Amino acid sequence: MKIVNFSETNSELNRFVAELRCIDTQNDRLRFRRNLERIGEVMSYELSKDLEYSPKEINTPLGTSIVNTSDDSLVLATILRAGVPFHQGFLNYFDKAENAFVSAYRKYKDKLNFEIFIEYIASPRIDGKVLIITDPMLATGGSMELAYRALLTKGNPRHIHVASIIASQKAIDYVKEHFPDDKTTVWVAAIDPELDEHSYIVPGLGDAGDLAYGEKE
Numbered sequence: 001m002k003i004v005n006f007s008e009t010n011s012e013l014n015r016f017v018a019e020l021r022c023i024d025t026q027n028d029r030l031r032f033r034r035n036l037e038r039i040g041e042v043m044s045y046e047l048s049k050d051l052e053y054s055p056k057e058i059n060t061p062l063g064t065s066i067v068n069t070s071d072d073s074l075v076l077a078t079i080l081r082a083g084v085p086f087h088q089g090f091l092n093y094f095d096k097a098e099n100a101f102v103s104a105y106r107k108y109k110d111k112l113n114f115e116i117f118i119e120y121i122a123s124p125r126i127d128g129k130v131l132i133i134t135d136p137m138l139a140t141g142g143s144m145e146l147a148y149r150a151l152l153t154k155g156n157p158r159h160i161h162v163a164s165i166i167a168s169q170k171a172i173d174y175v176k177e178h179f180p181d182d183k184t185t186v187w188v189a190a191i192d193p194e195l196d197e198h199s200y201i202v203p204g205l206g207d208a209g210d211l212a213y214g215e216k217e
């Protein structure tokens, strides 16, 4: 399985990640959402290099130009809530893509133990298409796997791209175990070493959904 970790390359994307993480900047919700979005934009550009292309004739006012454009049918799927701004970044570039939305939430039995529930899915058919599942946080990997399984009820994708911003090492191992090795690519801006007792990523950034949209009851 190909894993692309952007933190291994020096680029401006690292500053967007730093602003998401930093306690001095992350409470500016507008900036937080926009940073999720612009990481989505940069990632989608890099991911676009892995799609299939063929030459097309384009008529300009003065002649004909041959341009290689992608032939892939894309489905951009995201996991509510924190996935929404990150998803928008992908959609800014892949503006012709179809879209899917899945809800996943942690239902806590007590302070430390939770189950993940999927209650909502809105998706097109995904047979033979390139499925890109976006979620900024990959902590245990449980939400990503359940979202993927829910999306499989809509067909069999040709390729799956798992796109995240901060992943724990544990989640990377989990995705390697639970997604098809021969047709999955993982894109992450950073891989962090630990999870705390609440299964939050350490050092991570805190709760991405709350930072983007405010605390929930």
Ligand SMILES: O=P(O)(O)OC[C@H]1O[C@H](OP(=O)(O)OP(=O)(O)O)[C@H](O)[C@@H]1O
Pocket (backbone or CB within 6 Å): 079, 080, 081, 082, 083, 104, 105, 106, 116, 135, 136, 137, 138, 139, 140, 141, 142, 143, 144, 171, 199, 207, 208, 209, 210
């Ligand atoms: O890998 P996991 O252990 O499943 O955790 C990651 C999930 O947690 C976050 O969502 P959260 O449940 O906080 O919902 P929210 O986006 O509504 O805040 C995040 O956006 C992922 O969906």
Ligand SMILES: O=c1cc[nH]c(=O)[nH]1
Pocket (backbone or CB within 6 Å): 082, 137, 139, 199, 200, 201, 202, 204, 205, 206, 207, 208, 209
């Ligand atoms: O670290 C984490 C884990 C789950 N959800 C988040 O938003 N952050």
Ligand SMILES: [Mg+2]
Pocket (backbone or CB within 6 Å): 082, 207, 208, 209, 210
């Ligand atoms: Mg949250």
